[in-house]
Amino acid sequence: MKTIKTTPYIPTDINIEEIDKNRIKVSAYPFESGYAITLAHPIRRLLLSSSVGYAPIGLKIEGVAHEFDSVRGISEDVSPFIVNLKNIRLINKISQDEAQVIVNYSFKGPMNLSGSDLVNDVLDVVNKDAYLATINEDAxxxxxxxxxxxxxxxPSEDIRGMIPEDYIPLDAYFTPVKKAVYEIENVLVEDNPTYEKIVFDIETDGQIDPYSAFKEAISIMHSQMSIFGADVTSVTSPIKGSFDEVSELKDLMVKIETLNLSARCFNCLDRTGIRYIGELVLMSENDIKNIKNMGKKSYDEIAEKLEELGYPIGLELPNELVLSLNKRMIKMKV
Incomplete structure (x- = not known):
């Protein structure tokens, strides 16, 4: 028998499936039709943009004046050493409340320096096997x-004024969330097949467990929405722009270095002048495949990375976002 509702259905089930140590699937249901996407999209955005992590923002090497210098007795120049260092995922062992720490290191060769060598009383390293540099004998x-x-x-340009002048500023990619995607499925409730189920697939780099990241995103969402429970009659200035558009632009104006592409794939894009994720998102499948020296393996790597970010190749973006993104790209490259 059909009835007329006076309140929306409240979901009753949530399941958490552990895929591996740093990956889970979270499913929640049943939602009224249209409610699932309303909640899933902002939660995904918050997971990718607002999860707290640690990253190196400054580097000082004895005897080095700038990032294009070299170090005597070290196989790598400073630039590749910086790239390797930025891939190290760090955890503050002293206090999660401490915003910044400075750590000093001294190593004597011969040795292959890796992430495990950076572990001390202050810092722990998630990816201990990650390679940093080769120190030759007597160096x-x-x-x-x-x-x-x-x-x-x-970006390093914004960090330059936050650290001492004798330090090299580094691009800082803080987020510990490697992947946050969702699917929406239909479920049957009382002979009605239009109810919905959200299935989140969340993976972190090990700085934080994925369920803690999920709960943190929910908490941030609650705190952001709480403003509308306050007295807003004093707000007189108009709010310009779309909340979603601003969030999307912030995600897409990130440099391609943050995708952690293989050297061959990164160099292929770099030589073409592609610097930002947004540039790839704006390109069609044929556009990417026609990039000079773009092989199948590199294309598949890019496709996988964009899929993980929630921007699969060929995704149709809103016209307003495309226009705003193109304007930002032109401005960034001037």
């Missing part, structure tokens, strides 16, 4: 790093 490498707590991505 010494002395360096200091500034490790900062933060969210999202901050």
């Amino acid at each position: 010494v490498l002395n360096f200091s790093i500034i490790v900062q707590k933060g969210i999202g991505y901050v």
